[in-house]
Amino acid sequence: MASSNDKQDSSQTTESEAGPSGASASGGVSTTDPSGVDEFLGIPDSEAKMFAVHPLEWCPHLETVKPVPPQGLNTKATCQNEECGTVKENWVCLACYEVYCGRFIQEHMLMHSLESSHAMTLSYSDLSVWCYPCDSYVHNEIVISAKRAAHINKFGTDIPGTK
Numbered sequence: 001m002a003s004s005n006d007k008q009d010s011s012q013t014t015e016s017e018a019g020p021s022g023a024s025a026s027g028g029v030s031t032t033d034p035s036g037v038d039e040f041l042g043i044p045d046s047e048a049k050m051f052a053v054h055p056l057e058w059c060p061h062l063e064t065v066k067p068v069p070p071q072g073l074n075t076k077a078t079c080q081n082e083e084c085g086t087v088k089e090n091w092v093c094l095a096c097y098e099v100y101c102g103r104f105i106q107e108h109m110l111m112h113s114l115e116s117s118h119a120m121t122l123s124y125s126d127l128s129v130w131c132y133p134c135d136s137y138v139h140n141e142i143v144i145s146a147k148r149a150a151h152i153n154k155f156g157t158d159i160p161g162t163k
Contacts, residue, residue, distance in 0.1 A: 055128070055137035061119035062142045065094045068149045073097070075124040075154040081108040094120040094129070094146055122146050124154070 073092060078085045079101040089102040091109040095118035100108035102123070109121055113132040122129050122143070127150050129143045130136070144162070151159045 053137060055139040056131070056134060057138075058140055059131045059134045059136065059138050061131050061133055062138065062140055064118065065120050065142050065146070066097070068145050069097050073146070073149045073153050074099075075150050077124075079105070079108055081106070084108055090124045091121040091130070092124065092146075092150070093118045094122055094143065099124075122150060124150060127151060127154075 075090075076087060077090065077092075077099040078087050079090055080098050081100060084101055084106050086101050086105050089105050090099050091102055092099050093109070093112060093116075096116070098112065100112045102125075103110055110132070112118065113121065119131050119133050120129060120138070120143070121132070127147050129138050129147070131138050148159055148162060151157070
């Protein structure tokens with residue numbers, strides 16, 4: 001995370017904004033100045049900048065997303081790599097619904113994507129969807145059923161505001 005003394009423009013991306021492959025989300029990074037928060041935190045206006053990653057609303061790989069399996073999703077599933085087995089930062093492939101760990105653990109989902117050409121994956125940590133070939137987060141109606149299944153399994157309730 002950048003210190004308040006670092007000068008960044010909206011074209012720069014911090015590590016926390018990077019997606020599972022390590023690159024910035026090409027969906028876009030924007031800068032806003034919420035003076036209420038900055039004022040509360042005592043940050044001078046000249047140093048106040050916040051960043052947000054905006055997911056793509058569409059990508060050509062959405063057509064590879066398969067329906068959620070009848071048994072649903074298990075957000076507590078372990079990484080399916082036989083040498084790993086972690087439950088930390090796991091992702092589910094939206095083409096075959098196999099579960100592998102993310103890049104901060106042992107990069108097994110990245111390896112799965114490279115070996116299988118499966119593009120879209122859903123994070124069991126924050127329920128975001130990442131497209132490896134587009135190198136971006138994606139939010140589209142096509143991925144809602146997978147997000148809902150994961151949310152219900154993880155929290156025991158549907159996504160607020162959905163029907």
